[in-house]
Amino acid sequence: MSEFLAKLSNLSYELFGVILPGFIVSLILLVVWVAVGPAIELLAFSSIPPFSMVQLRTFLDALSLVSGISVIVPLLVIWYFLGNILLWIVRGGAPLEESEYSGIRRLQLTLTMRIPKPTRSYDSALEPLLLADYKAFGLEQQEANWRVFYPLAKCYLSRRLPSSLVSTYQNKYTFHRSVAAAGSVLFWLVIIALLGSLAVRVLGGPSGNWFFLIVLLIASVAIAWGFSGSYMYHWKMFGNTIITETYSLINGPDYVAPSEPEPTSNRP
8 A cells, every 4th residue: 555655646746746837838838829829920930820719629629539649648748848847947946045035036036947945944943853853863963964864754754654745745846846937937938929029010010919918927927926935835844744744753652542432231
């Protein structure tokens, strides 16, 4: 059972950390393609035709079971590679001090694909529990040992606590970091689309859907700001959960199941 849960946890990481962010990136590309409209032909030198939601609906309605399977398989491969590319880009986030958690600074770093992460991977209030965990694992009480401790603790928890929340928070912070990066991708694509549509309009050609593009620009900023903040929160919760679950298993009281009451006899 524990092996099955471990495989399921690995699969959930691929789903929420790689494939789903890849799908979001492809959806962003599709939405911007629709928003640019006929101007895409001039911007792409006639190599990309315009696309609309009506065409997408017609295509989806024409799919059968067999053709749908033939479409979804290459799409999964594309989403997998897009998701991994996104992970490769955003893994080296800039550490951010707690005094710099302001939305403007965080948004600035996120929009330049340097999604910030807290300088400490856990709340300082849990330091006494962490030191006790270090002692149990035979590690010196040094902050640098965190990178040694947390993979050891993850292995320990996977063997002793199949229902651990560590993987849940890892999937959450990975997914939210990728969504924040996708918001940054959307921001710059919309900026390019707005400038390109303006240039095409000046030259007398068709412009994109200005209202749609401006709405997408506002949405991209909101996504980058909101998900970068929730990423930092789940990043710390990942560290907090490793510390507290490890401490509770090693030093916490043993669980004793409550005894069932003895059946009473109805005889007089």
